[in-house]
Amino acid sequence: MMNQEALAWVIRTRDPQFDDWDGFTLWLERDPAHAAAYDALMADDADLEAIIPPDPVGVPVAANDVEPGRRPWRWVGGGVIAAALVAAISVGMVNRSDIYTVATRPGETRTIALGDGTTIDLNGGTRLRLDHKDARFAALDSGEAAFTVRHDAANPFRVTVGDVVFEDAGTVFNIVHAGGATRIGVSEGKVIYNPQAEAIALPAGRALTDDTQGLRVMDIAPAAVASWRQGNLVYANAPVTQVSEDIARSLGITVRFTPQAGASRFTGTIHLDRNAARFFAGAAPLMGLSAVRQGDGWLLKEGPLKEGNEPQS
Known part of the structure; x- marks a missing residue:
């Protein structure tokens, strides 16, 4: 069923008149596997062209709907398309064995360590796709990854996150993709956000957030980029909701927060500690909050803990 949906979106998004990008984005975000299925079928573009019938019966096509030399794909009913679905999915499954997930x-x-000299550091709770045949490709489905890229102007390294592309220009950068939002910070070189569209240049010391509020570009201390690799989380006026996500990802624990605590913001450095009770005993007061053990996780609350109620492991 998922592969049928993926092929349906491939066909629709290739139509020059397609405009349901919001619906497509929601479908991608509903399950990380959706992006994998869609990418696999898109990569088999040539095979799908040969499989899908050139002129589906009963579907008129206006001449100005098609790019020169291209044939539009339509999502139509009937046995012909049903057979094409099965064949196309089979082709994708066979030919995309070079794509693997970490x-x-x-x-x-x-x-x-990739064959081109690039290294990628994955934080906790991360899903990344790579290509055995192309060391200059990565797709971050969820989580956080830091990239130290060997620059090659003739063959730039590209990271796809949903329908967004980040292209390196000799770079060390960190990307977080969680909760429907994407954040990138650059500590060396330069990254281009969507080079074929917005083409926003992000040099060292710049960061970008792409979420429901739109695109925002801001300054970031280069030392704060991928600071989790050194055992620290560094923030400048970050919402506690974001801090909580980062803590959960880095320590592998569940972190909840009250509405008031989640609405607060934090500037400073938090040292990561695998001992959760010890970590929250130090981190929560830094944020002007308190932390208590709650079920299988921890709850961040407004205000300091009362004496004698320190976090317990």
């Missing part, structure tokens, strides 16, 4: 559990980190 994943970490919450609290787990991992370093990957």
Whole structure:
């Protein structure tokens, strides 16, 4: 069913008159596997062209709907398209064996060395796709990853996050993709956000957030980029909701917060500690909050803890 949906979106998004980008984005965000299925079928573009019938019966096509040399794909009913679906999915499954996934559990980190000299550090709770045949490609489905890229102007390294592309220009950068939002910070070189569209240049010391409020570009201390690799989380006026997500990802614990605590913001450096009780005993007061054990996780609350109620492991 998922592959059928993916092929339906491939067909629709290739139509020059397609305009349901909001619906497409919601479908991608509903399950990380959706992006994988869509990307696999898109990568098999040539095979799909050969599989889908050139002129589906009963579907008139206006001449000005098609780019020169291209044939539009339509999502139409009937046995012909049903057969094409099965064939196309089979082609995608066979030919995309070069795409592989690397994943970490919450609290787990991992370093990957690619054949081109690039290294990728994965933080906890991260899912990343790579290509055995193309060391200049990565797709971050969820979580956080830091990239130290060997620059090649003739063959730039590209990271896709949903329908967004980040292209390096000799770079060290960190990307977080969680909760429907994407954040990138650059500590060396330069990254181009969507080079074929907005083409926003992000040099060292700049960051970008892409969420429901739109695109925002801001300054960031280069030392704060991927600081989790050194065991620290560094923030400048960050919402506690974001801090909580980062803590959960890095330590592999569940972090909740009251509405008032979640609405607060934090500037400073938090040292990561695998001992959760010890970590929150130090981190919560830094944020002007308190932390208590709650079920299988921790709850951040407004105000300091009363004496004798320190976090317990």
